[in-house]
Amino acid sequence: MSGVVVYGFPLSTYVNIVRLVLAHKGVPFEFNDLEPCMGKARHRALHPFERAPILEHNGFFLYETSAIVLYVDEAFEGPSLQPAEPRQRALMHRWISALNAYYYPYIVYHLAHERLVFPALGIAPDEKVVAAALPKIATALAVMEAELFVNGAFLVEGRLCLADFFLLPSLRSLGRTPEGQDMLREKPLIRAWLSRMQDLPSVRDLFDEIAPLIGTPIEHARAWVDHHRPRY
Numbered sequence: 001m002s003g004v005v006v007y008g009f010p011l012s013t014y015v016n017i018v019r020l021v022l023a024h025k026g027v028p029f030e031f032n033d034l035e036p037c038m039g040k041a042r043h044r045a046l047h048p049f050e051r052a053p054i055l056e057h058n059g060f061f062l063y064e065t066s067a068i069v070l071y072v073d074e075a076f077e078g079p080s081l082q083p084a085e086p087r088q089r090a091l092m093h094r095w096i097s098a099l100n101a102y103y104y105p106y107i108v109y110h111l112a113h114e115r116l117v118f119p120a121l122g123i124a125p126d127e128k129v130v131a132a133a134l135p136k137i138a139t140a141l142a143v144m145e146a147e148l149f150v151n152g153a154f155l156v157e158g159r160l161c162l163a164d165f166f167l168l169p170s171l172r173s174l175g176r177t178p179e180g181q182d183m184l185r186e187k188p189l190i191r192a193w194l195s196r197m198q199d200l201p202s203v204r205d206l207f208d209e210i211a212p213l214i215g216t217p218i219e220h221a222r223a224w225v226d227h228h229r230p231r232y
């Protein structure tokens with residue numbers, strides 16, 4: 001066995017970036033579902049900022065998704081997911097940073113939480129949050145579409161790398177919202193990239209595994225109304 005454990009909750013965007021990278025590298029891992037103890041002492045002991053994922057590898061514990069996937073790519077055999085050339089590697093890091101700053105917050109925290117996560121808990125969406133996110137998402141999608149036009153099949157030099165895995169779960173969530181579906185209709189290169197990513201056997205297997213959970217309530221997300229929801 002690889003000695004790898006991923007801690008998190010199953011529908012988490014960032015947790016699934018890590019699971020996708022591990023699966024693509026062919027690294028077997030155990031998944032430890034933290035949902036029952038999110039925000040409690042056991043969770044805080046693993047992650048002082050009370051987020052997910054956390055990776056454990058033979059006694060080594062690591063949080064922060066970008067650190068985790070870089071570690072996984074370098075510590076294990078399997079296809080390398082980082083470009084060798086410094087400028088291309090810098091572009092991969094630019095994508096990871098852009099996902100953290102400009103894609104994930106508006107697509108997931110703002111739009112997907114209001115349209116998918118809160119309604120599943122019986123909490124009414126805040127339309128002001130949705131309305132404020134849409135122009136930001138439109139900009140992010142225009143950037144991604146233009147980059148795919150230049151780079152081809154994948155985000156950096158047309159070759160699959162960590163950047164593609166970083167973007168994938170957020171773009172999938174976007175496609176489950178009505179606003180996202182409308183926006184993606186006008187973005188053929190992003191749609192083709194999504195299909196290409198979802199056709200990878202490792203990606204298909206993980207998404208098939210979590211498919212039955214889509215739409216189920218994420219109980220600890222009730223607290224996000226107070227902690228995470230922007231106020232306009």
Ligand SMILES: N[C@@H](CCC(=O)N[C@@H](CS)C(=O)NCC(=O)O)C(=O)O
Pocket residue numbers: 012013014015038050051052053063064065066220
């Ligand atoms: N900077 C962190 C962000 C992780 C993050 O925000 N994870 C979300 C799930 S996708 C989370 O743990 N949310 C739980 C909560 O806020 O209660 C990373 O890169 O790992």
